[in-house]
Amino acid sequence: MAVTAGISRFGITSLADGVSRQVEAASDSLSAAFFEPVIRLGVTGMARAGKTVFITSLVANLLNRARMAGLTAEAEGRITTAFLQPQPDVTLPRFDYEAHLAALTGPAPHWPESTRTISELRLSFRIRPTGLLGGMAGPRILHLDIVDYPGEWLLDLGLMSQSYATWSAQVLSRMEPRPEAAAFLAAARDATGLAELDESRAQELARLYTTYLTEVRARGFSDVTPGRFLLPGDLAGSPVLTFAPLPPEERAPRRGLWREMERRFEAYKARVVKPFFTEHFARIDRQVVLVDALSAIHAGPAAVEDLGRGMEAVLQAFRPGRNAWLSQVLFGKRVEKILFAATKADHLHHSQHPRLTAVLDELLSSAIRRADFAGAKTGSMSIASLRTTVEETLRHEGRMLDCVRGRLAGGREASLFPGELPQDPSRITRGHQAGDSWLDGDYQIMNFQPATLNLRPGEGPPHIRLDRAAEFLLGDRL
The missing domain is CATH 3.40.50.300 (P-loop containing nucleotide triphosphate hydrolases)
Structure with missing residues (x-):
């Protein structure tokens, strides 16, 4: 009843x-x-x-x-x-x-x-x-x-149709080949099968997972759910932001870590994600x-x-x-x-x-x-x-290059040749340029500042x- x-x-x-x-x-x-x-x-x-x-x-x-x-x-x-x-x-x-x-x-x-x-x-x-x-x-x-x-909040909508087990499996699969995930993956494997909740371990897993999200976002990746982990605001440190993906457990103990992570994942969807979309x-x-x-x-x-x-x-x-x-x-x-x-x-x-x-x-x-x-x-x-830039054509080693000129961090002006994108976009979208650095070296030098x-x-x-x-x-x- x-x-x-x-x-x-x-x-x-x-x-x-x-x-x-x-x-x-x-x-x-x-x-x-x-x-x-x-x-x-x-x-x-x-x-x-x-x-x-x-x-x-x-x-x-x-x-x-x-x-x-x-x-x-x-x-x-x-x-x-x-x-x-x-x-x-x-x-x-x-x-x-x-x-x-x-x-x-x-x-x-x-x-x-x-x-x-x-x-x-x-x-x-x-x-x-x-x-x-x-x-x-x-x-x-x-x-x-x-x-x-923030765009990270929008991507959280995908969590609404997922269970904790499904989300964990997908995230862990994508994390496996990434070096930034090594510390978290080791901690997650050590946390499987725990029959009792260890809050300090839960907090450490959430911290390691947040560190991983921060590092891969800096590399240009966008699979950074849950979005509030990177922008916690007044939810920082709360249980609703203290969970992380864990390997599947067929018979997870009722009072164990896996079940508590599952409960907090569901609470995140109900208390954080849904209100944003509703309101x-x-x-x-x-x-x-x-x-x-x-x-x-x-x-x-x-x-x-x-x-x-x-x-x-x-x-x-x-x-x-x-x-x-x-x-x-x-x-x-x-x-x-x-x-x-x-x-x-x-x-x-x-x-x-x-x-x-x-x-x-x-x-x-x-x-x-x-x-x-x-x-x-x-x-x-x-x-x-x-x-932030103006265009100019410069001669380099007998070749005319279409360049952009702007103010870099620190105030120095520079003319740069960013390279050329391929005519066939599928060479990029299908990964055929694996490892190619078409931006002509270190992209950090392309950090143009606003001009006066x-x-x-x-x-x-x-x-x-x-x-x-x-x-x-x-x-x-x-």
Whole structure:
């Protein structure tokens, strides 16, 4: 009887959550139709993909649109003005646009701090109507709510359909050939078959696993679940973040370490992952996923393959109906457009940009097939949210090389030849370039810094194809 009652309570809770979501969705639709429509744009990506810079430059260039010729509404003069407003959700941190812009455009420009939690910013447009009724109707207002969150959190959605045993087996299999995993794997093997929970051992396993995640992320890998292990916030040290994958045990003792790890894994899904998607993810209309494809390519075939798996996980996250609980949250609401953007295009000469986009296209098409994805319109392009280089052609050993020149860490300027991507993107996506360092040596020297800018009135920061990204994501609503 107690079990039946528990199931009933869960069912009532899910039903109540669902009804609440339906009412909220209906209210949003009514407001959009009769008052001031709102677009919620989610911005995410893996570490160092440039989320903070993307949002800062996008907002600056939408406020000052001289560099946004690829945005049709601007080219046709439909946007009369754009302005920042207080964000609607008073419980979320505000994206610190002003501080980030000052970091990028000040007298000593530098990269701002990276995304570590969720934040939000509202940008509003006053738009001149067009068509037969344009002369009779006044300007209308469109709100753009930009939601910034770490990409590691998005990949956690894949955990919701997995058991602890399945997740552990998959993670341990991928860890096996990686040298960064040696210390953790040895500790995990020593922890099998324990009949009693040893909290100090559980904490040591979680610490070693977190160290492994940190190291492989630095190498360009994106399979770094659970995402909160790298960005724990106020959950640091809590039992819900004190677990790790363990080898399977057919008859794991009820009070043993394996069972406790399983319990904490399930608690992580219920108490950490699900609330994020219920409260924030379910309300997103458009999504941009920033991809540091250059770092993955330089890291080698294994990192590229891992990037493809990450894109597949993203697409599965945006497919309502895959998980029963997610269907209850979304109630048929779908993200309308998803843009995958390869960042740092300014690290390559423009002649290489089509090849970089072709690599991303190849990865995306493969991920779509594997995810059996349908619903949202997807797109891909190569961008630079903030252009840090200029191009020049130099002669080297009798050969003309297409180079990029920019300011490196420490202030020194240098012209660099980054190499050439292959014409056939499958040579990268299928790992045929195993070990090749096409970026001409150590990629660390490609760590360009923001250049000192002298912006004229009406200009936002220089970029590459940020206007086309805005057109894909927002053009139909502007």
